[in-house]
Amino acid sequence: MDNAPAEAFNSTLKVEYVHRQHFATRAEARVKIATWITGFYNVRRRHTANDGLPPTVFEELMLDKRKATTARYAEAKVA
Incomplete structure (x- = not known):
């Protein structure tokens, strides 16, 4: 990294x-x-490293993806 x-x-x-x-x-x-x-x-400035998204939007999307992945993992573990 x-x-x-x-x-x-x-x-x-x-x-x-x-x-x-x-x-x-x-x-x-x-x-x-x-x-x-x-x-x-500047939380509204678009960043090329974030696929052209502002940092706050990118972070929200990543958080949503992590939650979805965690939920799927938990469901798979129960089944």
């Missing part, structure tokens, strides 16, 4: 936000970083 996207995101987070801030507490850092991520991460 390729970690490049996660590493690139973490690098951007650190360079563009964390290193430019001073946080009084860990709790403050968590809230401000989460807020920055929410503003930075």
